[in-house]
Amino acid sequence: MKxxxxxxxxxxxxxxxxxxxxxxxxERLGHEVVYPEAQTxxxxxxxxxxxxxxxxxxxxxxxxxxxxxxxxxxPSGSCTAMVRSGFAELFRGTEREQEAAALGERTHEFSxxxxxxxxxxxxxxxxxxxxxxxxxxxxxxxLGVQAPPRELLARVKQLELVELPGVPRCCGFGGTxxxxxxxxxxxxGRAKCAAIVATGADFVISNDPSCLMQVRGIIExxxxxxxxxxxxEVLAAQ
Amino acid sequence: MTRNAVEFRNASAKSAVDEKRQxxxxxxxxxxxxxxxxxxxxxxxxEGARKQAEAIKNEALENLDKYLPQFIEKVKExxxxxxxxxxxxxxxxxxxxxxxxxxxxxVVKSKSMTTEEIHLNGALEKKGIKVLETDLGEFIVQLAGExxxxxxxxxxxMSKGEVSDLFHQKLGSKETxxxxxxxxxxxxxxxxxxxxxxxxxxxxxFAVAETGMISITENEGNAxxxxxxxxxxxxxxxxxxxxxxxxxxxxxxxxxxxxxxxxWMSCYNTLVGGARGKNEAxxxxxxxxxxxxxxxxxxxxxxxxxxxxxCIRCGGCLNVCPVYQTVGGHSYGxxxxxxxxxxxxxxxxGLKEWGHLSYASSLCEACTEICPVKIGLHKxxxxxxxxxxxxYGPMAEKLGFKAFAFAARRPFLWRLAGALAAxxxxxxxxxxxxxxxxxxxxxxxxxxxxxxxxxxxNMWIGRGGEIS
Numbered sequence: 001m002k003x004x005x006x007x008x009x010x011x012x013x014x015x016x017x018x019x020x021x022x023x024x025x026x027e028r029l030g031h032e033v034v035y036p037e038a039q040t041x042x043x044x045x046x047x048x049x050x051x052x053x054x055x056x057x058x059x060x061x062x063x064x065x066x067x068x069x070x071x072x073x074x075p076s077g078s079c080t081a082m083v084r085s086g087f088a089e090l091f092r093g094t095e096r097e098q099e100a101a102a103l104g105e106r107t108h109e110f111s112x113x114x115x116x117x118x119x120x121x122x123x124x125x126x127x128x129x130x131x132x133x134x135x136x137x138x139x140x141x142x143l144g145v146q147a148p149p150r151e152l153l154a155r156v157k158q159l160e161l162v163e164l165p166g167v168p169r170c171c172g173f174g175g176t177x178x179x180x181x182x183x184x185x186x187x188x189g190r191a192k193c194a195a196i197v198a199t200g201a202d203f204v205i206s207n208d209p210s211c212l213m214q215v216r217g218i219i220e221x222x223x224x225x226x227x228x229x230x231x232x233e234v235l236a237a238q
Numbered sequence: 239m240t241r242n243a244v245e246f247r248n249a250s251a252k253s254a255v256d257e258k259r260q261x262x263x264x265x266x267x268x269x270x271x272x273x274x275x276x277x278x279x280x281x282x283x284x285e286g287a288r289k290q291a292e293a294i295k296n297e298a299l300e301n302l303d304k305y306l307p308q309f310i311e312k313v314k315e316x317x318x319x320x321x322x323x324x325x326x327x328x329x330x331x332x333x334x335x336x337x338x339x340x341x342x343x344x345v346v347k348s349k350s351m352t353t354e355e356i357h358l359n360g361a362l363e364k365k366g367i368k369v370l371e372t373d374l375g376e377f378i379v380q381l382a383g384e385x386x387x388x389x390x391x392x393x394x395x396m397s398k399g400e401v402s403d404l405f406h407q408k409l410g411s412k413e414t415x416x417x418x419x420x421x422x423x424x425x426x427x428x429x430x431x432x433x434x435x436x437x438x439x440x441x442x443x444f445a446v447a448e449t450g451m452i453s454i455t456e457n458e459g460n461a462x463x464x465x466x467x468x469x470x471x472x473x474x475x476x477x478x479x480x481x482x483x484x485x486x487x488x489x490x491x492x493x494x495x496x497x498x499x500x501x502w503m504s505c506y507n508t509l510v511g512g513a514r515g516k517n518e519a520x521x522x523x524x525x526x527x528x529x530x531x532x533x534x535x536x537x538x539x540x541x542x543x544x545x546x547x548x549c550i551r552c553g554g555c556l557n558v559c560p561v562y563q564t565v566g567g568h569s570y571g572x573x574x575x576x577x578x579x580x581x582x583x584x585x586x587x588g589l590k591e592w593g594h595l596s597y598a599s600s601l602c603e604a605c606t607e608i609c610p611v612k613i614g615l616h617k618x619x620x621x622x623x624x625x626x627x628x629x630y631g632p633m634a635e636k637l638g639f640k641a642f643a644f645a646a647r648r649p650f651l652w653r654l655a656g657a658l659a660a661x662x663x664x665x666x667x668x669x670x671x672x673x674x675x676x677x678x679x680x681x682x683x684x685x686x687x688x689x690x691x692x693x694x695x696n697m698w699i700g701r702g703g704e705i706s
Contacts, residue, residue: 004706007694007695010687011694012656012693012694012695013656013659013660013689013690013693013694014687014688014689014690015687016690016692016693016694016696016697019694019697019698020694020697020698020701023698023703032704033703033704034703034704034705034706035694035695035698035703035704035705035706036705036706037649037695037705037706038649039649040645040646040647040649040652041642041646041652043643043646045639045642046639046642046643047620048601048620048623049597049623049627049631049635049639050620050622050623050624050625050626050627050628050631051627051628051631051635051636051639051643052624052627052628053628054639054640054642054643055643057643057646057647058642058643058646058647060647061646061647089617089620137600137601137602137603137604138603141602141603141604141606141607142603166271167271167558167604169560169602169604170560170600170602170604172560172600173600174599174600174601174602175600175601177597177598177599177600177601178600178679178680179676179677179679179680180597180679181247181250181597181598181679182678182679182680182682182683183247183250183251183254183255183682184250184251184254184561184564184565184598185600185679186254186682186683186684187254187255187564188560188561188564188600189683189684190683191560191564213687214684216685216687217680217683217684217685217686217687218683218684220684220685221683221684221685
């Protein structure tokens with residue numbers, strides 16, 4: 001299958017290894033992977049901040065870049081959710097409404113794509129350690145992706161998966177929320193990190209790199225003993 | 239930034255590090271969540287129940303022009319008085335004038351967020367009328383001189399010890415850490431007051447159009463006494479509380495407590511249709527219903543935000559909201575806190591003054607997921623932000639997003655900006671002191687992510703990956 005990479009803007013500049021790891025896993029499964037270099041951002045920062053005309057103009061660029069792609073895969077539930085539901089709002093009643101909806105259907109979050117499209121759970125990975133999985137809220141609630149990352153992690157050799165207690169709770173990132181309301185965002189992030197530490201995990205794994213950026217920021221500031229990794233990096237490890 | 243926005247920012251920052259308060263909240267809500275989940279399992283199909291709740295509320299709202307007059311007519315048939323209050327001031331004026339006219343000296347109240355919304359207590363007190371809250375939680379916050387912290391659990395932020403101290407100080411009671419003991423202290427104090435009060439004021443959880451009755455859900459029996467003992471009963475009812483039929487009520491009497499308190503049914507469910515009848519021994523001599531608009535019909539007229547009027551004030555969204563649980567109920571500075579407050583307050587009281595609340599969310603959607611009447615709360619927050627940003631967004635932010643969009647449509651410029659950021663980050667310490675520094679908030683408690691020189695694109699090309 002020919003798979004087109006949707007590399008979120010901050011993965012491009014902050015966590016490129018996450019993108020590379022995702023591409024590696026897809027290639028290892030025998031798929032052709034292509035990267036459209038004109039891609040920039042899905043427009044979510046503007047959309048979530050209320051600047052819809054600006055978000056729409058960025059989203060139009062995204063449509064131009066990806067409209068020809070058969071299957072688009074992203075290492076982020078949040079960015080995938082933007083293309084699926086955010087675009088639906090932005091293009092409602094416009095002439096690109098259908099095009100956006102069709103692209104939304106062809107755009108997939110990485111773990112969801114592996115498990116539900118490719119029907120793969122064992123990618124032959126080995127990752128020694130005790131890991132806690134953090135559900136990105138948009139993966140979980142907007143896309144309904146809960147089981148796939150767990151099914152994938154369950155097949156990783158030498159990996160012990162522990163669940164965070166209680167209802168999956170936000171890490172406090174929230175895009176521009178993290179800088180508009182830093183005190184609330186940081187308190188939420190600290191609570192999240194405390195919950196992860198309490199599980200005795202060595203690693204926190206997520207399918208959302210934006211959550212990992214938040215969690216990593218707190219881990220580094222507080223000098224916590226846990227490390228943050230993207231699911232793709234775990235699956236690429238051998 | 240408006241004064242309200244500054245106040246919210248300061249209050250929320252303070253509460254965000256108040257771990258003691260957060261601990262009390264987490265403990266109380268933790269107990270509730272367990273019961274709520276057991277309660278939901280009693281429904282054969284909870285998701286189906288949510289859909290039905292949504293459908294009934296929609297039908298009621300879309301036909302309010304029929305159901306509201308039907309309700310009014312039925313109340314009047316039994317001799318009740320209806321006052322349609324366009325705004326909070328007219329509602330307050332009607333009730334205070336009624337009280338003054340009937341020589342009311344003291345009022346007992348059962349729990350009602352709608353009366354909080356119209357700031358009724360202060361208005362009555364200003365006229366020299368004594369007002370006493372009779373719901374235990376409301377009684378506690380009234381004694382403490384506070385406002386409710388939560389829509390359903392007004393005193394959820396206070397510990398047993400704090401309540402005991404408060405009772406000791408204000409009522410002269412003995413210190414006790416026993417909840418039953420504390421309840422008995424309040425009960426003893428309150429019982430005398432019901433008998434001497436001239437007016438009882440309640441809200442309504444539902445108003446049934448078919449029969450012209452209001453329905454009150456409670457656990458303490460205080461609302462029954464409030465409505466039955468004083469010679470005048472006034473019910474303050476938001477116009478969105480209408481349910482078409484009695485059959486709808488029997489359904490909602492299960493949905494509301496399931497989400498509100500985690501109970502299957504509340505201990506007391508009371509239907510009130512009017513004042514004391516001809517052959518009845520008990521009940522008030524007069525029954526007044528104040529139907530409150532106060533911005534609701536404006537929301538109703540807007541097809542997009544209309545769904546917010548489905549809210550049954552169960553508080554379920556507060557109980558799953560990580561922001562509410564971090565900042566607490568008082569930080570919002572509003573009557574309705576939490577997700578529904580952040581959605582509703584800007585709609586009811588003005589986007590300019592309250593729109594900032596719609597930004598106080600990480601958009602985690604836990605609220606939307608739980609809402610029993612399926613209000614798309616996160617979508618409403620987004621819509622409020624959309625309406626706010628264009629009109630009242632800060633100039634620097636507006637320009638920032640224009641620049642962002644300009645660059646994001648030009649891949650070369652976008653890449654250049656990325657490369658500049660990779661270099662620029664090393665100079666960050668030089669500008670970190672700058673007041674407008676956008677990274678300042680981030681670095682308060684987090685390390686900045688490192689922007690890499692070798693981007694994904696560089697890595698991909700370096701590896702000989704396919705490009706389109």
